[in-house]
Amino acid sequence: MxxxxxxxxxxxxxxxxxxxxxxxxxxxxxxxxxxxxxxxxxxxxxxxxxxxxxxxxxxxxxxxxxxxxxxxxxxxxxxxxxxxxxxxxxxxxxxxxxTQLSRRTNDGRGSPQRQVLVANVDAALLVMGLDHDFNLRRLERYLALVRLAGIAAALVLTKADQAEPSLMARRIEQASGCVPEGTPVFALDGRDPASAAALAPWLVAGQTLVLLGSSGAGKSTLTNTLTGQALQYTGPVRDDDSRGRHTTTTRTLHRTPSGACIIDTPGLRALRLDVGDEQQLQQVFGDIARWATACRFRNCRHQEEPGCAVRAEVAPERVRNFHKLQREAKRDTLTALEKREVVSQWKARGRAAAQRIRAKRSG
The missing domain is CATH 2.40.50.140 (Nucleic acid-binding proteins)
Structure with missing residues (x-):
């Protein structure tokens, strides 16, 4: 052929x-x-x-x-x-x-369903605003998403023109501490043509990049700047939370003057990771996997166990987010019978708690 x-x-x-x-x-x-x-x-x-x-x-x-x-x-x-x-x-x-980027969605009957987002991408630009859109826990989800797919990533903090210098410096420091070592962090104005120059090392001819982030983060604005054309409609964001109105409704591949391809994506209202098992998730949280080897117990869950190196060295918010993603991954891999057993256990706990409350009131 x-x-x-x-x-x-x-x-x-x-x-x-x-x-x-x-x-x-x-x-x-x-x-x-x-x-x-x-x-x-x-x-x-x-x-x-x-x-x-x-x-x-x-x-x-x-x-x-x-x-x-x-x-x-x-x-x-x-x-x-x-x-x-x-x-x-x-x-x-x-x-x-x-490569494929995929997530889990609900099929309407309570069962998780795999949804392929994009395919054959070489790198991801994770776009997050320096305004109310800034959220480290959500950033961790996006980082896990691309690392599970084996895709390189860079973090792009947008709306640098609107942020106070002290706030911008603090948030750049916070974001840099959240991403894996060696991950580039850019702070820029998505409307400024200079953004294309800053991101030029990622816009190599033949490369395909995907822009990921919440609605209102500035993905479509950045797409227009990097392509040099007003290809994607952009709208205002709400003043109270800087969220957009989903002006981008479809994933679309565009070409840039440098020869790279960019896939602009709508903001994801929910991002449940497409994880096969809990061990797979631990590997994408590199710092947790690294410190886990120093825990006193080999099967440490990093919760209440004594001698847990992970809890001692990793930020509590990050550990809690890791546990939350673990619970989601476990639920998504349960069989129908196992789900019924879990529901039965929760109902039994609820009845027991109600009985204890009634006993205290009557006593």
Whole structure:
């Protein structure tokens, strides 16, 4: 198939070696085209072949195949399409992504469901405002999200033009202490063209970056600045909490003048990590994993045990957040029977507490 590809055009939308290696194993006719998913809509998706945008629809067989593996096509995926006039293109296959960012959502019946956010990204820019949006516990969740996916990250603190110098310095120090060692921290005005120069080392040709953060953090404003175009609509934030109004409603891939690709994303109202087990979570909290080896007990839970090095060396708020994420991960991996047992235990505890209260009142 390689002889039919326009490599220069495909590199301009982020074609990388892992995808090329997969293509070497395929034998397809010239009618099949390699394209990248740049946006998902309810009824169709937008595809790009490096030269032009086109509409497409997923083949039903591909949807069933991905559903069976708890998977889905996402913005950033590389797919194979066949001409399907007058609809445009029919997507018949999805190449295995080199990376995926995913979270757990509720399916409406109380069961967690995996949702793929983006695919084939090389790095993440974690965007957080220096205003009321600043939240270290939420930052820890986003850091865990990208580290679970094996993706490099940089922290971008926006609205530096609106922050008092003393407040900005304090929050930069707090954020720097929260991120893993070596993670770059930028404080900038997302509207200033100088932001593109500051982030230039991350905007290398062929790289794909995803912007992650809450609504109102300034992701779309930064996207417009980095692309040099007003591609994304931006709106005001509330004065009381600096939260936005979800002006960005879809994940969209854009190209920058430097040749990098950027995926702008809506703010996530809830971010439950897609974690397989508690040990996996501990590894992404590097400082906790490091100090855990110094605990007195090998099976220390870092709660009430004596001689816990983690509680002695790590900030209490961070340890509490780690325990909260652990509980979420455990709930998401429970079977239906185990969930019923947990509910029964909580009900029994509630009845016992009510009986103790009545006994005290009557006594």
């Amino acid at each position: 390689l002889e039919f590809l326009d490599f220069e055009a495909l590199r301009s939308i982020g074609l990388r070696a892992p995808i090329l290696q997969q293509l070497n194993t395929l034998m397809l006719d010239p009618a099949v085209r390699l394209m990248r998913v740049v946006e998902l809509q309810r009824e169709h998706l937008l595809l790009h072949d490096g030269q032009a945008l086109a509409r497409g629809r997923l083949d039903h067989a591909l949807i069933r195949l991905l559903d069976s593996g708890d998977d889905a096509v996402a913005v950033g995926d590389w797919v194979l399409g066949r001409p399907d006039p007058p609809l445009g293109w029919r997507v018949v296959d999805r190449l295995t992504p080199s």
